[in-house]
Amino acid sequence: MITGKTRLIAHFGYPIEPVKAPMIYNPWFERRGIAAVVVPMGVAPADYASTIATLRRFTNFHGALVTMPHKVATLDLVDELTPTARIAGAANAILRRPDGSLVGDQFDGAGFVRGVIGKGWQPAGRRVLVAGTGGVGCAIAASLAAAGVAEMMLFDTSDASAQALAGRLRHHYPALQVHTGSRDPAGYDLVVNATPLGMKPDDPLPFDVTRIAPGTFVGEVVMTQKYTPLLQAARARGCPVQVGTDMLFEMIPAYLEFFGFGTATVEELTETAVLEH
Amino acid sequence: MITGKTRLIAHFGYPIEPVKAPMIYNPWFERRGIAAVVVPMGVAPADYASTIATLRRFTNFHGALVTMPHKVATLDLVDELTPTARIAGAANAILRRPDGSLVGDQFDGAGFVRGVIGKGWQPAGRRVLVAGTGGVGCAIAASLAAAGVAEMMLFDTSDASAQALAGRLRHHYPALQVHTGSRDPAGYDLVVNATPLGMKPDDPLPFDVTRIAPGTFVGEVVMTQKYTPLLQAARARGCPVQVGTDMLFEMIPAYLEFFGFGTATVEELTETAVLEH
Structure with a gap:
């Protein structure tokens, strides 16, 4: 249930229609009673920098999941990068720290x-x-x-x-x-x-x-x-x-830890995910 | 259930924590199978103009609910205003039309x-x-x-x-x-x-x-x-x-019609609303 106290995790992509993360994360947040929501946002490449600059200032912005085609551009739009993101040359997650700074990481x-x-x-x-x-x-x-x-x-x-x-x-x-x-x-x-x-x-x-x-x-x-x-x-x-898809599922617990929401097993996440939508 | 095809209705306010609209609209969307979600966004007055400029470009942006302190500022940030919004001197709803233009209206x-x-x-x-x-x-x-x-x-x-x-x-x-x-x-x-x-x-x-x-x-x-x-x-x-609160509840069906989601009675909305959260 989304309320005024729900922390916002933007999900940036373009096109945004094919994303599956909201159907994996949101039911798990609901099950665990975590006041956060993943919200898909279709952002064209030309608008991505201003989008980050704008959303980072929202009082309830918690962070972002980043998918194609924004993973490389994210490198220049955050304040800090993990070594993993630097070596990978791409970031697919952004966290806003309590001091307001943005850190980019990479979980593929x-x-x-x-x-x-x-x-x-x-x-x-x-x-x-x-x-x-x-x-x-x-x-x-x-x-x-x-x-x-x-x-x-x-x-x-x-x-x-x-x-x-x-x-x-x-x-x-x-x-x-x-x-x-x-x-x-x-x-x-x-x-x-x-x-x-x-x-x-x-x-x-x-x-x-x-x-x-x-x-x-x-x-x-x-x-x-x-x-x-x-x-x-x-x-x-x-x-x-x-197998190839294991990488996809196994990265989700890593994201959850990065966002400060504790941890989950792939089995738990698979159980709550609603992927037929 | 939020997916990549869900239309985004931003709910702008500052502070954003007290808002109740997400708990009224979202359960009703769910009940009706409408692929839309109201997402609270805490936006300071100084950031409001850039926020509108940014979000209106999202591919899945549908519109916005506007609450304090942004109702007057909205007048200058949309492309068109209804006579009601002009006379009221404030807008509390924004719709993005298919051509991308924004229209502001007022439902109080x-x-x-x-x-x-x-x-x-x-x-x-x-x-x-x-x-x-x-x-x-x-x-x-x-x-x-x-x-x-x-x-x-x-x-x-x-x-x-x-x-x-x-x-x-x-x-x-x-x-x-x-x-x-x-x-x-x-x-x-x-x-x-x-x-x-x-x-x-x-x-x-x-x-x-x-x-x-x-x-x-x-x-x-x-x-x-x-x-x-x-x-x-x-x-x-x-x-x-x-009585005073009737105005609040009765404006919701007006919003829903404005956003193109058909209509609802106050009774229906009251039944699905989850206000104890």
């Missing part, structure tokens, strides 16, 4: 990392390979670094993109060993497909699966099917896997 | 007039006396003029205020006979107390009740008690009366 990668940790994989000291250094690959790499992996290989068809990400990682995590240029999955504890390969039926596999050891964890960002050809091949070799 | 007076019509009083061709030409008195006078009364006496302790309102009424309703300067209630079909008299226990009555004929309808805006001393005296003389 946190969702991925929470998912694999929840499946029993331990990041500390591990060697990982991330293929694809676009938006989602950068976010996953940033969150893996924050989670304490020791060594990371980055691969992208644009080596300049991989190198740029490597530079940001080294700046924020000097102890992390970062390499670029190879997508050979042999010898890694975790390999991640953060490329679009697997979305189309005739896509090649992103890795040579014959070189993936049976104990290696294989993560995926493609969501067009639950088990992509990569994940099917990985499972056939006895590898533990994470 | 509409609530009063709907209430008395609902009680069987017919405005067409009648003589009315309005005492008090502050915000609410102007709004009631504007709506009585729109409803077709023939003659109106306006009284205020500031005669300049009454004269200014008379001038606006004459401009928009040339056929209406408008007078100022007397609060003698003899000979009117409807007399309205739109002054604060009656809020304090030792206030004098706004009219000489011995001069109110038994058939005269007596309306009140004071809400500190259901039957104010004026209404008690009027009832004792056999006059039909309207």
Whole structure:
């Protein structure tokens, strides 16, 4: 129930119609008795800066969820960014602190990392390979670094993109060993497909699966099917896997903690979500 | 249930905490399956102009409810005003039309007039006396003029205020006979107390009740008690009366029609409202 005391979490996107977050967050707020509401706002890119400048001054503004196409623009519109947002080169959440300042963070990668940790994989000291250094690959790499992996290989068809990400990682995590240029999955504890390969039926596999050891964890960002050809091949070799949509669901508890609303399990959130609307 | 397709009705006020409209409108929208939501936004006066300029550009902005202290400022921030808003000198509702233009209207007076019509009083061709030409008195006078009364006496302790309102009424309703300067209630079909008299226990009555004929309808805006001393005296003389809060409830169906959501009875709205929150 929205009242005059309800804290406002804006949900910025363009187009705004496809968003699902209100149907996940709001029923959970209701269940928990949290006086907050996620309100979709369709904001064109040209209007985004003035929108942030305006809404941050509302007395009941609590923060924002940010989706396409505003994640990169958010970097320049907040007062502070977490290292994860800086490395990812994008922010998908804004919190207004009690002093009125805005902090931007990025939870795409946190969702991925929470998912694999929840499946029993331990990041500390591990060697990982991330293929694809676009938006989602950068976010996953940033969150893996924050989670304490020791060594990371980055691969992208644009080596300049991989190198740029490597530079940001080294700046924020000097102890992390970062390499670029190879997508050979042999010898890694975790390999991640953060490329679009697997979305189309005739896509090649992103890795040579014959070189993936049976104990290696294989993560995926493609969501067009639950088990992509990569994940099917990985499972056939006895590898533990994470499907693409797990990242989406697992990021929600991270958002909730960021907004100061405690925590929730994915099971709880799934139970209260009303996604058929 | 709020989704990406929900139309946004901003509720502007400062402070915003005391507002009740979300608990009246939103449960009714839910009941009727209307994809709209009233969202309170605490906006300081200095930020109000930029807020309107920003929100009117949201793809899902439908309109706004406007409360203190923004009703007068709204006049200069919309593209068009109804005669009622112009005469009242304030707007408490904004609608974005399909072409993107904003129209401002004012429903305080509409609530009063709907209430008395609902009680069987017919405005067409009648003589009315309005005492008090502050915000609410102007709004009631504007709506009585729109409803077709023939003659109106306006009284205020500031005669300049009454004269200014008379001038606006004459401009928009040339056929209406408008007078100022007397609060003698003899000979009117409807007399309205739109002054604060009656809020304090030792206030004098706004009219000489011995001069109110038994058939005269007596309306009140004071809400500190259901039957104010004026209404008690009027009832004792056999006059039909309207209590102060009726204006508040009766204006809601007018708002709903303005926003294009069809109509509702006060009974329906009262049934779905969740005011104990």
